[in-house]
Amino acid sequence: MSELKLVVCHECDLICHEVTLDRGEAACCPRCRAKLCQHGSATLDQTLALACTTAILFFIMNTFPLMSLHLQQNTRETSLFGAALAMWDREMHLLCLLVVLTTIVAPALQIGIEIYILGHIKWGKDLKTTSWPLVVLRKLRPWSMVEVFMLGLLVSLVKLKDLADIIVGPAFWSCAALILVSAIMGSMLTPRNVWTWSHQRRSDATL
Structure with a gap:
């Protein structure tokens, strides 16, 4: 038994x-x-490297401009947080808060928890503390909606292409890459894999 x-x-x-x-x-x-x-x-090292990649892509997405609009010798750049602030200035407060929550706060917490879980399995001592972050991660993943924001951004690009010259910024490509990498992370960082890696770590520690 x-x-x-x-x-x-x-x-x-x-x-x-x-x-x-x-x-x-x-x-x-x-x-x-x-x-x-x-x-x-998937191995623990591969998943940890992928989690660090998502952190880098998320940093680029929130630091560099998403796109630039060139109209009549005037150029305006916008970033993800700048777009949210523009909604707030237009008195769309609820929509602004939703954008910040689903595209900045929730993805940042998700990436942080993923790195914590993987780093704790690799270097931590008390492996039992990875259970509650994993539960929080599973509850948090549906609130991360970067792909929904990307879809809305693509619709905006199609509508604005005839009105102004659009220059796609580095944050746009980082957002697209983040969606792909996050999907791969979701298939690699599963409860079963976490249990397997933790069990292997305990086995190595007892040898």
């Missing part, structure tokens, strides 16, 4: 026996067919 490993389905709470998976295989719940786990090739 000490070697028996069980997995609880996150959809229907069915207790299942854990099975050994080969690379690329996935295990599904026999009752509701929800995916229980999937064997991937």
